[in-house]
Amino acid sequence: MKQPANQSQSASLREEAASEILILSGGKIFAHNITPAMARVLSQLNPTDAAMRQRAEQQNLIQHELPN
Amino acid sequence: MEVSDELELMPTFSIALSGCDLRCDFCITGAESWNARAGRGFAADAMAARAEAAMQKGARTIMVLGGEPTIHLPAALELVSLLPQSAKLVWKTNAHGSAQARELLDGMFNVWLADFKFGNDDCAQRLAKVSDYIRVTQENLLWADAHTELIVRHLLMPGHGECCWRPVATWLAENLPGVKVNLRTGFWPAWHARRHNELQKAITVAENDAACKLAHQLRLNLIA
Ligand code: SF4
Numbered sequence A: 001m002k003q004p005a006n007q008s009q010s011a012s013l014r015e016e017a018a019s020e021i022l023i024l025s026g027g028k029i030f031a032h033n034i035t036p037a038m039a040r041v042l043s044q045l046n047p048t049d050a051a052m053r054q055r056a057e058q059q060n061l062i063q064h065e066l067p068n
Numbered sequence B: 001m002e003v004s005d006e007l008e009l010m011p012t013f014s015i016a017l018s019g020c021d022l023r024c025d026f027c028i029t030g031a032e033s034w035n036a037r038a039g040r041g042f043a044a045d046a047m048a049a050r051a052e053a054a055m056q057k058g059a060r061t062i063m064v065l066g067g068e069p070t071i072h073l074p075a076a077l078e079l080v081s082l083l084p085q086s087a088k089l090v091w092k093t094n095a096h097g098s099a100q101a102r103e104l105l106d107g108m109f110n111v112w113l114a115d116f117k118f119g120n121d122d123c124a125q126r127l128a129k130v131s132d133y134i135r136v137t138q139e140n141l142l143w144a145d146a147h148t149e150l151i152v153r154h155l156l157m158p159g160h161g162e163c164c165w166r167p168v169a170t171w172l173a174e175n176l177p178g179v180k181v182n183l184r185t186g187f188w189p190a191w192h193a194r195r196h197n198e199l200q201k202a203i204t205v206a207e208n209d210a211a212c213k214l215a216h217q218l219r220l221n222l223i224a
Helices: A005-016 A036-045 A050-061 B044-057 B069-082 B099-105 B121-128 B133-147 B161-175 B205-217
Strands: A020-023 A029-032 B012-016 B061-065 B089-093 B111-115 B149-155 B180-184
Touching: A029 A036, A036 A050, B012 B044, B044 B061, B044 B069, B061 B069, B069 B089, B069 B099, B099 B133, B111 B133, B121 B133, B133 B149, B133 B161, B149 B161, B161 B180, B161 B205, B180 B205
Parallel strands: B012 B061, B061 B089, B089 B111, B111 B149, B149 B180
Antiparallel strands: A020 A029
């Protein structure tokens, strides 16, 4: 039986959702499995984080995002 | 493609195999890492093709990780046999494999990214339900340092600066001087961390500072 569209969409989203973030009430942010796109977002949230900026810059080394 | 691991290995194409031989209650990937059947079936040839495509797009390394990849050793070795010689391969491990497993891995990976999680057997038993942790892990780290490029990771756990980080850091300074060490301070109370009172919170600023101070006192070669 064909899966309803919303079910198959959420299954494929689960497979693609590689990063996880946790924001504590004090504003501290934890992240793991950081993709280049997520690194860019995190770097914009805290531009003073030099290590995250370096991770975000890795995007430039990657020609295109790969398909899953 | 990921950029969250050690900067010198990034960007990496990471291949995560489910299942692990340890049972760390704070495991951030517990659902997959405690269940070796989680995820999709693994086809070494298809994965090798994807890894090669990632290299062409700019991946600096191919990283095989878990859970603990050693429990899937035949599949991991088959994958390596299908990858080009030029691929820089990283074996991300909890460093708790057997002597037989490490002999089979000899020469297969360019870098071992290995955890040294606990500073004593009691914490290892209580938090990860593993016995004889220290002896096995130290033996593997010494072997890895002698046979490949080694990076050691320690996840700083709240309340475990003295019982775990201090002995780990001291042993590294004495036995693997100059080895690259990544002190991870982003502990978050994941999975079953709530089973342990001290693990229900993040690292405090004071704990973070004390851990870094110790690393500097011992002249550890810290990397990010
Ligand atoms: S060794 Fe790593 S993957 Fe395995 S249970 Fe512990 S934290 Fe999870």
